[in-house]
Amino acid sequence: KQEVTQIPAALSVPEGENLVLNCSFTDSAIYNLQWFRQDPGKGLTSLLLIQSSQREQTSGRLNASLDKSSGRSTLYIAASQPGDSATYLCAVMTTDSWGKLQFGAGTQVVVTP
Amino acid sequence: EAGVTQFPSHSVIEKGQTVTLRCDPISGHDNLYWYRRVMGKEIKFLLHFVKESKQDESGMPNNRFLAERTGGTYSTLKVQPAELEDSGVYFCASSQAGGLGQFFGPGTRLTVL
Numbered sequence: 672k673q674e675v676t677q678i679p680a681a682l683s684v685p686e687g688e689n690l691v692l693n694c695s696f697t698d699s700a701i702y703n704l705q706w707f708r709q710d711p712g713k714g715l716t717s718l719l720l721i722q723s724s725q726r727e728q729t730s731g732r733l734n735a736s737l738d739k740s741s742g743r744s745t746l747y748i749a750a751s752q753p754g755d756s757a758t759y760l761c762a763v764m765t766t767d768s769w770g771k772l773q774f775g776a777g778t779q780v781v782v783t784p
Numbered sequence: 785e786a787g788v789t790q791f792p793s794h795s796v797i798e799k800g801q802t803v804t805l806r807c808d809p810i811s812g813h814d815n816l817y818w819y820r821r822v823m824g825k826e827i828k829f830l831l832h833f834v835k836e837s838k839q840d841e842s843g844m845p846n847n848r849f850l851a852e853r854t855g856g857t858y859s860t861l862k863v864q865p866a867e868l869e870d871s872g873v874y875f876c877a878s879s880q881a882g883g884l885g886q887f888f889g890p891g892t893r894l895t896v897l
Contacts, residue, residue, distance in 0.1 A: 675826075702884065703884050705885065705886070707888070713890055713891075714788075714875065714888045714889050714890035714891050715875065715877075715888035716888075717885055717886070717887065717888075720884060720885045722884065760827070762827075764884070768840065768842075770815060770817065770832040770839060770840060770879075771817075771829045771832060771840055771842075771843070772817075772819070772827075772829060772877075772886060773829065774819075774826045774827040774828070775826060776825075776826045777826070
């Protein structure tokens with residue numbers, strides 16, 4: 672049974688610092704891993720999707736890495752801004768459950784000006 | 785292009801009543817998913833439609849929940865009769881045929897009193 676864990680649960684950093692968010696999963700048989708952002712009272716916005724054959728994906732200030740063998744993914748956000756304040760969620764899709772995303776509990780990020 | 789839409793955004797009902805949630809996926813997306821987050825827990829998968837067929841309904845909590853997707857377009861999720869523990873946020877997502885990335889709607893916040 673796949674379990675997805677995100678540490679830390681909450682993080683506060685001053686503006687300009689780099690953010691490092693961690694996601695771990697217990698079953699390495701995955702199709703992909705997706706990082707989302709959720710603002711209070713809003714839906715989920717997809718940030719990056721890493722397929723199982725990939726090691727990383729980049730979009731602007733965001734970079735996500737994937738190490739299937741160790742069951743880890745890391746989301747890096749460079750030069751954080753107050754607008755980056757949100758909850759960040761990772762979700763994995765395992766090979767025996769195509770379509771079904773399994774989510775971590777999220778990391779709540781606050782970037783202070 | 786319009787995103788995934790959900791109606792209503794909020795619903796407050798009494799225990800024992802019936803509520804129907806609606807999801808309109810992105811046009812042309814064959815895959816439609818329902819998820820929910822109950823208080824303090826991570827987002828959990830409920831079910832997955834491919835067009836009008838239920839591909840995976842392993843996450844449906846019990847037979848008080850009924851999901852339909854008539855004609856392979858919009859979907860409804862009916863809860864009858866609602867219980868207190870059904871309170872939470874219900875998310876809908878969609879993806880293209882064979883698509884790995886899921887796009888989420890803003891969610892419906894359900895409160896059962």
